[in-house]
Structures are given as structure tokens and as C-alpha cells.
Amino acid sequence: MNHLPDLYETVLERSAGRCQCTGQCGFKHRTEGGECRHGRHDGSRLTVVPVADPAAPPRAACLVPAEQMTALCRECLGPIRAKASKARQQHLAERAADTEPTLF
Ligand SMILES: [Zn+2]
Numbered sequence: 001m002n003h004l005p006d007l008y009e010t011v012l013e014r015s016a017g018r019c020q021c022t023g024q025c026g027f028k029h030r031t032e033g034g035e036c037r038h039g040r041h042d043g044s045r046l047t048v049v050p051v052a053d054p055a056a057p058p059r060a061a062c063l064v065p066a067e068q069m070t071a072l073c074r075e076c077l078g079p080i081r082a083k084a085s086k087a088r089q090q091h092l093a094e095r096a097a098d099t100e101p102t103l104f
């Protein structure tokens, strides 16, 4: 999301340059007190995504205000985004099924 450096910086500033995951990725982060400690300090690349829809395409994501965004490291983003995009596809499939013409 580097096309919006201001938004990116705002979110990262708020997260103190650290991954905001508290186990959503499936890793428990137990050794780190329940929170992922990856971040700028250890050279991890952080990605800023909407909390409500981490799989949103960048064009939709850039409309989300900074306070509804979260910063995730790559390790956490992978499984979180995979889960979210699966839910997204399911949702789209359901909607497509809804609009299917009924025969009777
Ligand atoms: Zn993380």
C-alpha cells in the first residue's frame, strides 16, 4: 500500500512500527506474550490492511480510514489474508446464488 504513504505511516505510527496481530493468524504468539513482536525493529516488512477485511483489494482498502486499519507482518498477513479471502469468495458465491434466476 505504498501508494498511500500518509495512511501507511499513520497506521504504523499508531502501532509503534509493530505487527498488530494477537493470534488471528493462527500462531499463538505465546512466547511473545500473545502478541506478535515482529516489526520495523527487527527488519520485518509490515503491510497495512483493513481490520474488517484484510483481503480487500488495495483500491477498496485505501478508502478505509486509518483508525480502521491494522499493520501486519508478512508471517501473520499470509494466513489472515488467506482466511479472509476465502470468506470473501464464499460471500460472493452466496450472493451470486441469490441472484440466480429461479425456475419455479
Ligand atoms: Zn506478525
Ligand SMILES: [Zn+2]
Pocket: 021, 022, 023, 024, 025, 026, 027, 029, 036, 075, 076
Ligand atoms: Zn500473528
